[in-house]
Amino acid sequence: MATRPSSWATKSAWLLAKDLKCEFRTRYALNAILMFALTTLTVVSFSMGVFSLNPRITSSLFWLVIFFSSMSGLAQVFVKEEESRTVNLLKLVANPSTVLLGKLLFNLVLLLLLEIVVVPLFIILMNLSILNLWLFLSVLVLGSLGLVCATTIIAAIISKAHVKGALFAVLSFPILLPLLITAIDGTRLSIEGETFSAGWSDLRLLISYLVVMFTASILLFDFVWSE
Amino acid sequence: MISLEAKNLGKWFGKRKVFDRINFSLEEKSSLVVTGKNGSGKTTLLKILCGFIRPSKGEVLISFNGKTLNQDEGRNLLGLVMPDLELYGELTALENLVFLSRIRGLDPDKDKLKEKIAMVGLSEREDDLVFSFSSGMKQRLKYAFALLLDPGILLLDEPTTNLDQEGISLVDQIVSWQRERGILILATNKKADLKYGDQTIQLGN
Numbered sequence: 001m002a003t004r005p006s007s008w009a010t011k012s013a014w015l016l017a018k019d020l021k022c023e024f025r026t027r028y029a030l031n032a033i034l035m036f037a038l039t040t041l042t043v044v045s046f047s048m049g050v051f052s053l054n055p056r057i058t059s060s061l062f063w064l065v066i067f068f069s070s071m072s073g074l075a076q077v078f079v080k081e082e083e084s085r086t087v088n089l090l091k092l093v094a095n096p097s098t099v100l101l102g103k104l105l106f107n108l109v110l111l112l113l114l115e116i117v118v119v120p121l122f123i124i125l126m127n128l129s130i131l132n133l134w135l136f137l138s139v140l141v142l143g144s145l146g147l148v149c150a151t152t153i154i155a156a157i158i159s160k161a162h163v164k165g166a167l168f169a170v171l172s173f174p175i176l177l178p179l180l181i182t183a184i185d186g187t188r189l190s191i192e193g194e195t196f197s198a199g200w201s202d203l204r205l206l207i208s209y210l211v212v213m214f215t216a217s218i219l220l221f222d223f224v225w226s227e
Numbered sequence: 228m229i230s231l232e233a234k235n236l237g238k239w240f241g242k243r244k245v246f247d248r249i250n251f252s253l254e255e256k257s258s259l260v261v262t263g264k265n266g267s268g269k270t271t272l273l274k275i276l277c278g279f280i281r282p283s284k285g286e287v288l289i290s291f292n293g294k295t296l297n298q299d300e301g302r303n304l305l306g307l308v309m310p311d312l313e314l315y316g317e318l319t320a321l322e323n324l325v326f327l328s329r330i331r332g333l334d335p336d337k338d339k340l341k342e343k344i345a346m347v348g349l350s351e352r353e354d355d356l357v358f359s360f361s362s363g364m365k366q367r368l369k370y371a372f373a374l375l376l377d378p379g380i381l382l383l384d385e386p387t388t389n390l391d392q393e394g395i396s397l398v399d400q401i402v403s404w405q406r407e408r409g410i411l412i413l414a415t416n417k418k419a420d421l422k423y424g425d426q427t428i429q430l431g432n
Contacts, residue, residue, distance in 0.1 A: 011329070011332065014326065014329040015330060018315070018330075022315060022317035025356075085311055085312065085313040088279055088309070088312040089313065089314065091277075091278070092277060092312070093327050094330050095299050226278070226279070
């Protein structure tokens with residue numbers, strides 16, 4: 001076999017392809033995410049659907065559905081490698097940055113699939129009219145990227161622990177709180193039809209959060225991965 | 228010319244000392260058997276040599292033609308079979324080897340990969356999911372993976388676990404082949420395996 005200089009990104013893409021193939025054969029995380037999302041959406045729409053909710057409550061419910069649904073699946077990305085004892089195989093064949101990028105991309109694809117189902121359903125079931133769609137989409141994209149960055153590094157940290165579920169909740173709550181508060185506020189502004197400039201402070205915060213989390217993930221992951 | 232040197236290695240988990248002051252040096256066509264009772268740190272030592280975990284003290288140096296390699300370069304010279312290392316059950320035997328070649332930066336030649344699978348006696352099952360394999364077949368597939376790059380350094384932990392007599396003969400062949408061309412490090416509890424080592428380290432003393 002010929003050796004070829006594969007880039008960091010190419011190797012991460014192979015890892016993503018492998019993870020997607022494994023996921024679609026077992027639906028280990030996908031089923032959990034989608035079932036949780038549909039259950040939460042149904043509960044929310046049955047209990048709140050008859051009332052006309054103000055935008056603040058609607059945007060809070062929207063991000064709660066996204067947050068709790070994604071938590072049930074995104075945390076599994078390293079836990080699964082640890083439980084199936086393939087983590088050492090990955091350590092042997094790939095450098096930490098390749099693994100981090102591959103797993104980030106995998107979680108991003110999972111969250112994207114979740115949002116393709118959840119966002120239109122939420123809008124229909126809650127009879128929601130979004131007056132500034134571009135602001136809504138910008139907040140959704142940046143919020144999702146931040147969520148993926150944070151949950152991926154937390155998933156790597158907790159994967160070696162014995163009480164994974166409890167530790168994930170304890171670690172993720174303080175880390176994700178600023179992201180959720182900002183995303184909820186940005187979504188509220190988009191529902192109310194505020195201008196892009198009115199939502200700019202929220203967007204700036206979301207961008208900053210994303211940059212900080214991505215940088216912290218790169219710096220921390222080497223230590224988390226090798227011990 | 229590949230060489231591997233362990234300098235004053237020690238490992239503690241909290242206050243519990245696993246081992247201390249481990250020193251050895253290996254060059255091509257040499258072998259080391261690590262022996263000791265359960266819990267003496269054989270697997271831990273192999274994991275440190277592979278770079279999976281950091282030693283509490285000391286260092287591992289892998290050199291190629293006199294140049295000391297960094298961890299990424301050194302890892303590409305390693306072949307490894309150990310109970311703590313499993314292949315992906317959701318992929319077929321061939322898909323596993325294709326993926327592992329690609330992520331190591333190789334251009335996978337499927338015919339050569341099939342040859343590796345045939346060498347370990349699994350050619351009829353190359354397109355089956357690894358989930359459906361028996362423990363012995365999984366162990367054989369680990370050897371196909373370990374030999375993927377014709378490794379300069381081959382590390383084997385409990386190498387005959389789950390293997391039948393035919394599989395044990397295969398391991399004998401691989402061990403002999405590796406001793407003629409590279410470095411072999413073998414961790415075992417079996418006295419019969421001591422014959423494979425030019426050097427022996429007894430842990431847990």
